Amino acid sequence: MSSRGSHGRGTRLCRGRQRGARVESSFMGSMPNLETSVTVDTPTTETVSQTRTTGDETLGAIGVAPTIAEYWLEATEHIMTNLDFTPTQKLRGAESLLRDKAYQWWLTVEQGAQPEQVNWDYFKNTLEGKYVGASYVKACRREFMSLVQGDRSVVEYEAEFLRLSKNARALVASNYNKCVRFEEGLRYDLRVMIALKREQVFAVLVDKSNIMEKVKRTEREWRDR
Incomplete structure (x- = not known):
């Protein structure tokens, strides 16, 4: 974590x-x-x-x-x-x-x-x-408010985000708020690539994050050769 x-x-x-x-x-x-x-x-x-x-x-x-x-x-x-x-x-x-x-x-x-x-x-x-x-609900809400991607993959981060957000519905009441919170928790190298256009559809944002993660991974693999 x-x-x-x-x-x-x-x-x-x-x-x-x-x-x-x-x-x-x-x-x-x-x-x-x-x-x-x-x-x-x-x-x-x-x-x-x-x-x-x-x-x-x-x-x-x-x-x-x-x-x-x-x-x-x-x-x-x-x-x-x-x-x-x-x-x-x-x-x-x-x-x-x-x-x-x-x-x-x-x-x-x-x-x-x-x-x-x-x-x-x-x-x-x-x-x-x-x-x-x-x-229990308060504990999950506090953890959600401090949640960041860290060393997780985007898939793992999304799963944890969705799990904790169930007890913090007021913070993700709209698709826009959900996207903002998810984007804020992404690793910096992914966030700067996605932040050029503020996405308002959560599923699209997650897909873009996964794509950017794969691009970054490929770049690292090429550099390490």
Whole structure:
């Protein structure tokens, strides 16, 4: 990580999210088919201490790591979106994946809310407030604000940028702001080549950055011959 990156407890808390990719197979199981009511495997509720003991990373009601809860929600929504679930189906599908204390917690929340309140966005916001927590979001936001490319490749920098920006949406509310922040974090040798024209489409900016990086790499290889 570059010298401008944040350090300490907050960074470690937020960086724990990166290990989430390895838990999908054991944690998610199969998504429910809401049209055919097929019975599926679902996660159980465990505490962090139990998770570390058994190696089975699941959403729990007591001391659950925010990285696990964040990844669970992100992966669940991604799968259901790919299956073209409606918001109502997403809500019912996610409910069916809750177990034990997590399920009891949601029942209590649902019973205390007005029926018209309870939708997919309400579920996500409430679950994030319960399991992800403000301290984790703040840690990710601080890390995002100090994020620079450093020794990363453009591909690695983009992945980290997108991961952290999810908890700093106000800072990248528009395509323009997103481009400005991404460009500011690029290494100087890439930034000066791209800054000649302020790009306002994020995907185009990333493509240009990748091209410039390849050009610089080729130049270095020729010089080293």
